[in-house]
């Protein structure tokens with residue numbers, strides 16, 4: 645069984661939510677670990693196999709390791725028959741791959757620059773800003789309710805997760821706001837919250853004295 649290293653209310657939460665959506669949470673061993681949070685609280689958990697103590701992190705059945713949310717989400721979707729992405733050769737495959745890489749390669753750096761207020765010509769030159777991200781999203785949403793058209797995909801889960809985590813950084817766009825709300829509605833928030841509360845409780849009980 646693959647092992648997923650997860651910390652509640654973090655970037656690994658979207659992977660847990662994806663597994664729930666696919667009905668495959670039971671097919672993956674979720675190992676809850678502590679992490680160092682943005683405010684400095686928490687700790688690097690010795691239980692966490694990630695080389696830098698981050699989440700998410702996945703160890704496959706054959707013992708290979710996968711880091712980076714996008715890679716993990718694509719792997720799990722493929723492992724379970726690609727219910728949430730177009731297969732190679734199918735329409736939408738190109739935009740799908742583009743969004744999955746745009747998330748880690750552009751959205752995350754632009755988002756971090758925006759919330760830290762760091763401005764540098766090299767950052768803008770390389771990644772652009774949240775203004776361009778907003779324009780790309782609006783353009784991607786013009787043909788349907790989701791980024792690939794009519795069907796929710798892993799691309800929606802990863803891209804919208806940024807704005808579910810940081811709603812104040814959501815581009816001022818009714819189309820984007822409505823899309824984030826649709827992606828949120830597609831996920832089982834009460835069940836996810838119950839899972840996260842239980843995971844947090846388990847972690848709190850295991851804190852070193």
Ligand SMILES: N[C@@H](CCC(=O)N[C@@H](CS)C(=O)NCC(=O)O)C(=O)O
Nearest residue numbers: 654655679680697698699700712713
């Ligand atoms: N680009 C990575 C980012 C992973 C990441 O930074 N995760 C945070 C949790 S939100 C973390 O583990 N932080 C702990 C640390 O930096 O020590 C991904 O999406 O997988």
